[in-house]
Amino acid sequence: MNVPRQTGEIFELLSKGQFICSNSSDSRISKLCEILDDPENFETLYEYFYSINFILQKGDEYYHFSRKDESKADLERKLEAACKWIDIIDFFKTFDNAFASGYSFSPAKIAVEISVQAVLKNKADGLKGILKMDEKTPYHEVANKIVESLCKDGFAEIENEILKSYKVLSSFKYLEELIDNINIPEEVQHEIPE
Helix, strand or coil: CCCCCCHHHHHHHHCCCCCEECCCCCHHHHHHHHHHHCHHHHHHHHHHHHCCCEEEEECCCEEEEEECCCCHHHHHHHHHHHHHHHHHHHHHHHHCCCCCCCCEECHHHHHHHHHHCHHHHHHHHHHHHHCCCCCCCCHHHHHHHHHHHHHHCCCEEEEECCCCEEEECCCHHHHHHHHHCCCCCHHHHCCCCC
């Protein structure tokens, strides 16, 4: 099996739960995405990583790992993280419905919108508990913490250090797909509290 010379670098990123996104400003990451976009490389690397219990997944302009065998604790951790991300996406879609891959934003603008939108303020208050913040935490700190979470988990990156602006990466589609795939049967919809 002839794997690309960047295989170690790809493994290092993906095994840490990160994404390789086509719209990353980091030229190293976008180059890795180009390597994975080659169908022959993808197939070779899929087989290679599968042999060591990782499944190379291709999304819409991004790549990530999943595991072949997951323990109950891993599944519970993933479910908890998914619930957190559902609330965060709800917050961002309330902030701006156009919030998606390629969107540019700043924590300062988010903090301003929290102060003028009552619905957004309520959602920010709800996120304080999820993000383990005191209920008296100022909204600019809440905005910074949410953006920090987005970046840490590979869904956004800093676009301009001076202006403190960020860009949503194509991996954000992973979260949107997660939510789109939630199916609640009609017979149990009335049982879910609003």
